[in-house]
Amino acid sequence: MTIDSLVQHIGETVTLKGWLHQKRGSKGLFFMVLRDGTGMVQCVVNQGKVDATSWDNASSTTQESSLIVTGEILKDERQIGGIEIQASQIEVFQIVKDYPITPKSHGIDFLMDHRHLWLRSRRPWAIMRVRNRIIMSIHNFFQERGFLQMDAPLLTKNAVEGTSTLFEIDYFGSSAYLTQSGQLHGEVMAMAFNKIYTFGPVFRAEKSKTRRHLTEFWMIEPEMAFYDLDMNMTLAEDFLIRIASDAIEDCHEELDLLGRDLDWLRRVQPPFPRITYTDAVELLHSDQTQVMVQKHIEQLQQERSDLEQERTANRQNYGQLKEWKKRRIDAREIEINIRMDQIDEELRNLPQWGKSAEQFEWGGDFGGSDETLLTWHFDRPIIVHRYPESVKAFYMKRDPEDDRLALGMDILAPEGFGEIIGGGQRADDLTFLEEQVQRHRLPQDAFEWYFDLRRYGTVPHSGFGLGLERTVAWICGLEHIREAIPFPRMLGRLSP
RNA sequence: UCCUCGGUAGCUCAAUGGUAGAGCAUGCGGCUGUUAACCGCAGGGUUGUAGGUUCGAGUCCUACCCGGGGAGCCA
Numbered sequence: 001m002t003i004d005s006l007v008q009h010i011g012e013t014v015t016l017k018g019w020l021h022q023k024r025g026s027k028g029l030f031f032m033v034l035r036d037g038t039g040m041v042q043c044v045v046n047q048g049k050v051d052a053t054s055w056d057n058a059s060s061t062t063q064e065s066s067l068i069v070t071g072e073i074l075k076d077e078r079q080i081g082g083i084e085i086q087a088s089q090i091e092v093f094q095i096v097k098d099y100p101i102t103p104k105s106h107g108i109d110f111l112m113d114h115r116h117l118w119l120r121s122r123r124p125w126a127i128m129r130v131r132n133r134i135i136m137s138i139h140n141f142f143q144e145r146g147f148l149q150m151d152a153p154l155l156t157k158n159a160v161e162g163t164s165t166l167f168e169i170d171y172f173g174s175s176a177y178l179t180q181s182g183q184l185h186g187e188v189m190a191m192a193f194n195k196i197y198t199f200g201p202v203f204r205a206e207k208s209k210t211r212r213h214l215t216e217f218w219m220i221e222p223e224m225a226f227y228d229l230d231m232n233m234t235l236a237e238d239f240l241i242r243i244a245s246d247a248i249e250d251c252h253e254e255l256d257l258l259g260r261d262l263d264w265l266r267r268v269q270p271p272f273p274r275i276t277y278t279d280a281v282e283l284l285h286s287d288q289t290q291v292m293v294q295k296h297i298e299q300l301q302q303e304r305s306d307l308e309q310e311r312t313a314n315r316q317n318y319g320q321l322k323e324w325k326k327r328r329i330d331a332r333e334i335e336i337n338i339r340m341d342q343i344d345e346e347l348r349n350l351p352q353w354g355k356s357a358e359q360f361e362w363g364g365d366f367g368g369s370d371e372t373l374l375t376w377h378f379d380r381p382i383i384v385h386r387y388p389e390s391v392k393a394f395y396m397k398r399d400p401e402d403d404r405l406a407l408g409m410d411i412l413a414p415e416g417f418g419e420i421i422g423g424g425q426r427a428d429d430l431t432f433l434e435e436q437v438q439r440h441r442l443p444q445d446a447f448e449w450y451f452d453l454r455r456y457g458t459v460p461h462s463g464f465g466l467g468l469e470r471t472v473a474w475i476c477g478l479e480h481i482r483e484a485i486p487f488p489r490m491l492g493r494l495s496p
Numbered sequence: 497u498c499c500u501c502g503g504u505a506g507c508u509c510a511a512u513g514g515u516a517g518a519g520c521a522u523g524c525g526g527c528u529g530u531u532a533a534c535c536g537c538a539g540g541g542u543u544g545u546a547g548g549u550u551c552g553a554g555u556c557c558u559a560c561c562c563g564g565g566g567a568g569c570c571a
Contacts, residue, residue, distance in 0.1 A: 022532085029528045046528075063521090078531080097522085098506070103532055104520045105508055109563050165569080181571090206569060207497075219571065334509065341501080345565060348500085352567095367568075410571095422571060467571030481571095492563085 004038035006073050006083055013088070015070045016041070019120070020061045022103055030058050034069055034085070035120070043069050043085040054090040063102070064120070066093035105334075108480075115487060116496040126254035127483055130247060131472045137246040138199065138220055138466075141239055147222060148193040151200055152182025157446050165204040167215075178203035181465060184395075184450050186223035187426060190461055191453055197222040209491050211480040212368070212418060214469060216489035223463035229407045229425040232462035233383050236411055236421050237272050239466070240381055244268035247475050260477040264415060267380045272411070274383045280366070280374055284357040292376050293354035297347060304343045307336050365391040372416040381420075385409035394436040397425045397460075409464070417474040423464020430454035 001014040018036030025031065028047035033040055045058040061067060071087035100114055101121065111118045118124055142149065155171065156179045167178040182198035189196040198221045206213055222235070244265045247255065255262060275283070283289060314329045353369040360370060365387075375382060386399055389406040396406035408424035427433050433454060437447055472484035482488040487496060 024530045024533050026527045026530075026533085029530080031530050031533090033531090042531085044529080048528085078529090080531090099521090100506070102507060102521050105532095107508070107564085109503095110507070112563095202571085204570070208567095208569065209564090210566075210569095213570070217571070337509090341565090345500085349566070365569085368570095369567090419571060465571060470571055 002038040003034070003036045003041045003081075006041060006085075007081065010073050010075050010083065013070065013072045014085075015068060016043075016085070017068050018066070020063060020065045020067060022063065023061065032058065032061065032069075032087075034067075037125075040080060040122075041083065041085055042079050043071060043087045045087045045090060049086070050088060050090065054087070057090040057092045058087070060095055061090075061092065062096050062099065064099040064117075065096045067091060068093070112482070112488075112493065113496075119486060122257060124483065124486075126251075126257045127472065127476050127478065128486065129254050130251050130258075130476050131468075131484065133247055133251050134243055134468070134472060134475060135199075137243045138239075138468075140246075141242045142195075142197045142222060145195070147195045147197045148189065150186065150189045150193075150196050150198055152179065152185040152198045152221075154179050154201065154203075165206045167203050167205045180204055181219065182221050183223065183463065183465065186221050186463060187450070187453060187461065190223040190225045190463070191457065191459075194226075195222070195224045207491055210368070212470065212473075214481055214485065214488055214490055217481075217485065218468035220466045220468060221463060223461065225459050225461045227425075227462040228460055229385065229409060229462060232423060232425060232464060233274060233385065233409055236409075236423065236464050236466075237270060237381075237383070240272075240411065240421070241268055241270065243471065244475065255476070258476050258478075260475075264477075265475065269380065272381050272383050273378050274385060277384055277387045277405070278362065280384050281360055281362050283374060283377060284360045284370055288377070289357050289373055290354055293350055293357075293373070296376075297350050300343050300347055300350075304340060304347075307340055307343075311336050363388045363390060368418060371412050371418045375412050375414045375416065375418075378414060381411050381413050383409055383411050385424075392424070394440045394442065395426050395433065397427045398432075413470075413474040415474075415477075417470065419467075420470045420474060421464050421466050423462065425460065425462040428454060428458045428460055430458070 001009070001016060003016065003018070006014065016034060016036060018034045020032055021035040021040055022033040023030060030045040032043045032045060034043050045055070047055050050058070057067070068089075068091040069085060069087050070089040070091075071085040074084055074086050075082060076084045099117070101111070101117055119128070139149070155169075155176050157176060165180060168175050169178065170176075180202055182200060182202070186196055186198050198219070200218065201216055202219045203216050204213075205215060222239075224232070224235070227235070245268070248262060248265050255265075311333060314333065349369070353373060356367065357370055357373050360366075366374070366384075374384070385408065386402075386405045387408045387410075388404055389396065389398060392406040392408045396408050399405035399407055406424065408422070410419050410423075411421035412418055413420045427436065430451060433447075433451060434444070437444055469481045469484040472478070473481050476484070478484055482490060
């Protein structure tokens with residue numbers, strides 16, 4: 001029996017195998033929160049209702065000790081899940097000594113060093129389950145629409161994105177690279193199977209230390225023959241709507257535990273605003289944007305002064321309080337300090353963001369701050385399309401109505417989560433592509449097989465890439481992408 | 497690579513240049529309905545590293561190492 005299925009068996013006696021998450025007790029009574037991977041449940045151990053060995057076992061268990069609990073399932077509305085176990089027997093696999101991750105707060109460095117244990121905690125549990133649900137949605141979405149799942153090679157000879165972000169490895173004496181994208185091979189398969197999608201890891205040697213970057217992450221890249229840019233955007237829109245609605249439907253408990261504001265996810269409904277790059281630049285230049293920045297600054301200043309007042313009040317009353325209450329105040333003070341640091345950082349950044357938006361020049365690529373400011377204008381994901389060709393990859397088709405533009409599109413998630421999808425319509429003309437490869441100083445011969453796609457039955461086609469971890473971070477409302485993957489690989493982190 | 501903040505007990509954090517502390521965790525004791533339980537007692541430290549200033553350095557200065565946040569770049 002697993003904890004997630006207990007609710008259907010109220011009144012029955014069951015045996016659960018798991019780990020001790022937490023224990024409280026008083027004379028002759030223990031409350032043990034048992035974790036088995038599927039959920040948590042409180043087990044009550046009453047000295048009068050168990051044998052002596054079981055009582056000793058219960059007494060000696062520590063955090064993360066592995067054990068077997070037998071007992072009756074009782075309804076108890078006060079508890080998590082509305083049930084608790086009245087234990088009749090406790091057996092032990094192992095008594096643990098000094099489990100490093102205590103129920104109190106920890107710093108991120110410590111937690112990352114103990115990621116192999118941290119994954120047992122509540123928060124990672126919820127996130128990984130949402131990730132799993134999202135992966136299922138992705139496969140269901142494409143499979144239901146007749147897409148063929150394909151695996152692109154991870155070792156390649158070609159750069160797809162910028163060459164500076166390639167991981168180079170020795171391949172029997174010559175150099176090879178870890179793939180940055182499965183797209184070129186996806187195009188091959190689209191010409192063979194019409195509609196395909198890849199789902200695999202990609203690698204980028206970006207020396208980025210931000211909340212949105214990993215060096216190894218998972219990408220989903222559909223590629224469709226006979227799709228133009230508009231069809232591509234519609235597919236991407238349907239795709240995100242499906243992911244969000246499945247998560248809302250099936251991940252109540254997890255999203256609740258993460259404190260996710262579901263209203264933002266419920267608003268992921270068609271149509272997503274579609275704005276051209278040029279309009280987006282105008283929006284950045286608008287007074288409206290400046291007003292928004294100003295409003296944000298004022299809000300933060302308000303929050304800051306509220307926190308300051310609370311802190312002062314706490315300190316004034318401090319002397320007269322009972323010991324346990326003092327500790328609460330101490331803990332709260334730490335929380336306040338952390339939040340104030342965040343606010344100060346944002347208050348330092350926001351004026352710069354406003355300035356950089358104001359001075360943004362047509363032709364450049366949006367920075368993280370520009371994306372964030374753009375999304376502030378809308379209540380759901382937005383699609384920005386028709387970028388200047390100079391900021392997009394060599395394989396993008398040009399806009400027939402304006403040669404300066406590429407038929408690319410990005411989808412920006414709201415609430416500052418930024419770009420989660422990038423894609424577009426592919427160049428289908430051989431001569432144009434050959435010129436582009438030359439212009440970008442890419443090795444012509446490495447792309448010969450790719451050019452063959454334009455020699456033998458070229459057709460209009462499109463596709464996009466979705467970053468899985470960014471999507472998980474968005475759906476879960478995570479501040480940092482490192483929590484969206486079990487074992488994040490980042491600048492300076494290769495273990496565990 | 498640049499900017500910025502930080503590194504003090506196992507963990508989270510305190511400490512006007514002047515005797516290094518608290519909570520949690522751990523150990524022992526108490527408490528029969530706890531929800532980050534509570535109460536009492538105990539053990540626990542080369543203040544990131546190497547120099548320097550000073551009567552005196554956790555605190556000031558220099559260099560380096562490690563980490564957080566941000567910029568650039570991107571999904």
